[in-house]
Amino acid sequence: MSEIEIEGLSVSYGEGRGQRQVVQGADIAVEKGECFGLVGESGSGKSTILRAAMGLAPQWQGRIEIAGVDARKGPRPAFLRKVQMVFQDPYASLHPRLLIGEAIAEPMRVNRLPRVAERTVELLEAIGLTAAHRYRYPHELSGGQRQRVAIARALALDPEVLLLDEPTSALDVSIQAEVLNLLNKLRAERGLTYLIVSHDLAVISHMCSRLAVMKEGRIVETLGREELTTGAAAEAYTRDLIAASR
Amino acid sequence: MSETAAPRASALQARLAELSRFARAFRRNPLGMVGLFIGLLLILAAIFAPWLATHDPYAPDFGGRLTPPGAEYWLGSDELGRDIYTRILYGSRITLFIVALVIFTSAPIGLFMGVISGYFGGWIDAVLMRITDVFLAVPKLLLALAFVAVLGPGIVNAALAITLTAWPPYARLARAETLAVRNADYINAIRLAGASPIRIIARHVVPMCTSSMLVRVTFDMAGIILIAAGLGFIGLGAQPPLPEWGAMIASGRRFIFDQWWVAAMPGAAIFLVSLGFNLLGDALRDLLDPHAVRRT
Amino acid sequence: MSALLTIEDLTVAFPRDGGGEELAVRGVNLTMGREKVGIVGESGSGKSLTARCILGVQAVHARCTARAMRFDGVDLLTATPRQMRSLRGGRIGMVMQDPRHALDPVQRIGDQIVEAIRLGDRKISRRDAWAKARNMLESVEIREPDRVMRLYPHEVSGGMGQRVMIAIVFVREPDLLIADEVTSALDVTVSARILELLDEMVTRRNMGLIFISHDLNLVSRFCDRVLVMYAGRVVEEIAAADLHNAQHPYTQGLLACMPQIGGPQEPLPVLQRQESWREEGAGA
Numbered sequence: 117m118s119e120i121e122i123e124g125l126s127v128s129y130g131e132g133r134g135q136r137q138v139v140q141g142a143d144i145a146v147e148k149g150e151c152f153g154l155v156g157e158s159g160s161g162k163s164t165i166l167r168a169a170m171g172l173a174p175q176w177q178g179r180i181e182i183a184g185v186d187a188r189k190g191p192r193p194a195f196l197r198k199v200q201m202v203f204q205d206p207y208a209s210l211h212p213r214l215l216i217g218e219a220i221a222e223p224m225r226v227n228r229l230p231r232v233a234e235r236t237v238e239l240l241e242a243i244g245l246t247a248a249h250r251y252r253y254p255h256e257l258s259g260g261q262r263q264r265v266a267i268a269r270a271l272a273l274d275p276e277v278l279l280l281d282e283p284t285s286a287l288d289v290s291i292q293a294e295v296l297n298l299l300n301k302l303r304a305e306r307g308l309t310y311l312i313v314s315h316d317l318a319v320i321s322h323m324c325s326r327l328a329v330m331k332e333g334r335i336v337e338t339l340g341r342e343e344l345t346t347g348a349a350a351e352a353y354t355r356d357l358i359a360a361s362r
Numbered sequence: 363m364s365e366t367a368a369p370r371a372s373a374l375q376a377r378l379a380e381l382s383r384f385a386r387a388f389r390r391n392p393l394g395m396v397g398l399f400i401g402l403l404l405i406l407a408a409i410f411a412p413w414l415a416t417h418d419p420y421a422p423d424f425g426g427r428l429t430p431p432g433a434e435y436w437l438g439s440d441e442l443g444r445d446i447y448t449r450i451l452y453g454s455r456i457t458l459f460i461v462a463l464v465i466f467t468s469a470p471i472g473l474f475m476g477v478i479s480g481y482f483g484g485w486i487d488a489v490l491m492r493i494t495d496v497f498l499a500v501p502k503l504l505l506a507l508a509f510v511a512v513l514g515p516g517i518v519n520a521a522l523a524i525t526l527t528a529w530p531p532y533a534r535l536a537r538a539e540t541l542a543v544r545n546a547d548y549i550n551a552i553r554l555a556g557a558s559p560i561r562i563i564a565r566h567v568v569p570m571c572t573s574s575m576l577v578r579v580t581f582d583m584a585g586i587i588l589i590a591a592g593l594g595f596i597g598l599g600a601q602p603p604l605p606e607w608g609a610m611i612a613s614g615r616r617f618i619f620d621q622w623w624v625a626a627m628p629g630a631a632i633f634l635v636s637l638g639f640n641l642l643g644d645a646l647r648d649l650l651d652p653h654a655v656r657r658t
Numbered sequence: 659m660s661a662l663l664t665i666e667d668l669t670v671a672f673p674r675d676g677g678g679e680e681l682a683v684r685g686v687n688l689t690m691g692r693e694k695v696g697i698v699g700e701s702g703s704g705k706s707l708t709a710r711c712i713l714g715v716q717a718v719h720a721r722c723t724a725r726a727m728r729f730d731g732v733d734l735l736t737a738t739p740r741q742m743r744s745l746r747g748g749r750i751g752m753v754m755q756d757p758r759h760a761l762d763p764v765q766r767i768g769d770q771i772v773e774a775i776r777l778g779d780r781k782i783s784r785r786d787a788w789a790k791a792r793n794m795l796e797s798v799e800i801r802e803p804d805r806v807m808r809l810y811p812h813e814v815s816g817g818m819g820q821r822v823m824i825a826i827v828f829v830r831e832p833d834l835l836i837a838d839e840v841t842s843a844l845d846v847t848v849s850a851r852i853l854e855l856l857d858e859m860v861t862r863r864n865m866g867l868i869f870i871s872h873d874l875n876l877v878s879r880f881c882d883r884v885l886v887m888y889a890g891r892v893v894e895e896i897a898a899a900d901l902h903n904a905q906h907p908y909t910q911g912l913l914a915c916m917p918q919i920g921g922p923q924e925p926l927p928v929l930q931r932q933e934s935w936r937e938e939g940a941g942a
Binding site for chain 1: 547
């Protein structure tokens, strides 16, 4: 059994005549410890898959099971202890009135975990900040530091799987390199499984062993890193995408 | 940007640093400082009225009726020979009491209704907002009048009557703010921690409403003072011999052409205080309103 | 080649919170003819501010000063607001990152292009202007110009909106085009085509182009020479073809820290920022 199993996922927004099908019949299977990429252009539905998995997209059909817990039928708290998400824009994903330490501690407080204060410091150190950053507000941090904090918050419940939604596309390339390095280090140290969404094939190539290409709500092709490197994709759309990204 | 700032050792220190940053920015707004000064003046006058007063606010002195402003009566005396300066000082207690009572009842009610409405949406939103609309549809003073007419005149009833008309705009405001943040990623992140709606609303949504509420409340203080004075003026607020400013104007109305100070002095007090709250509100909006462009 | 644009010692200052000023652009020099000049740098490096000062459209509290700033004989430092207005959108055009913010949301696309044409040529009839607008949309490769001209900006995609923006700028036949992150909001396949289009039009009309971007590779492919900005100053100026032999450690670091398709999956080299980069002269 795979760590992430998504079968026949369809997601739609709106109701009645205004209903829009955003994802249609997507199948994804990611093994434990793997980093799997999801690429596509804007509006292809790649981020929607992550949102549906986390229960942030209202209407979806199909089956999502992560780390053995069913997203629909399984208990919600248990599911959220297994999988967490990192959002695209670190300027929008941290509460402006919460101190950094509070933001990281909040998931642990909600779930009544022990040793909140010590764990907060451990997490800050794990992402390359210091204990002193606990008492900073988000607006006092740079974009890269904020995204590190968002990663620390996602790790606060010690999940097995992270869903990463364009985690570096709002950052400068030099900061992107630091965040990607951090993500790889954390994956190796903690045996995490990643499902990462990006429009940047170079980022996916750097991070992942396999990827799926999406277009207009459908997965057109799933390929390995080798085919990405050689450009030997089966679908013409994938080849165009690779050519434009070089 | 913060790399040069000194490290902080506690959350309290972080909040104080934030507060002092705010204070520094506020100090750069001279009109705001004037407003703050007037507000503080009102509070100090209310606290220290017995020490600042020159006469007894209630004891009549028929020998000194309707004396113009001078050395004995700084702001003149009224038709019963009472010192107007002293009565304005004591009146500030009544004004402050009404304002505080209205704010502390209407703002929480409005905040609660608005946040619940905005966060849950659907039929809850529809029901709560239609109730709000009903209150908004009736003219403010008319609704307050009807309420006082039923319960009888008096300061507390006047304040409650104003509350009845003051909360709906807060509900609208809180709802709008909630709609703006409820799908923000930082709220989604808290949802993904498994937090209950009550916790999300209380700890994460409400703090995002407070700054615009604060601005609105400050502006409204001026309006509340005016309505309270209006109720006093038509005899439905504070009753004689209480030195309520509106009631004082009402009693001075008869002498307005010959002994202008009887009505003009409490009028000036009302003017000054509502101007102060408006200036304060303007300054706070410049600093706190995320939609207003930062002027430098 | 006579200089089209000359900037000497451009400085932009913002008032700081606690009093005093913060320099966001420090001593930038640029002399360019009818060529393609790229300005690259990370966010906050001052690249967009530089462009905005050329047009005189910087934020109200920003203070732009320079020893000299001339555009084709016009002194931009002493130009009247009226002169500046006729330069902007006339002889100097600007295309910005997000067309959805730059287009008027309540006017049809056709009307916006026609307005731009008639601003430049007050004698042209509405009918002729409409025909000219239609031709311009065709030349930016919009397939159904008649249909698109009747649409509102929110009804078109980002790529289409950017083509419209380019059309609006080009109808006035500017001598200098400033393109600020024109493709960073677009998908890769779309942005490649937009860039080709921009390149063609600039080359054919023999215009000057200032191309601002955070993407070094893009700029090196597209421009003749490149200014690399860091913390408000130009740390390196280099011919685009030589970019991969850049001398300044900042430029080298930026190039090295980008992941490549098929590159090694080892940790990416991280940029080690040096305090001295802020202070050195223009460098290599």
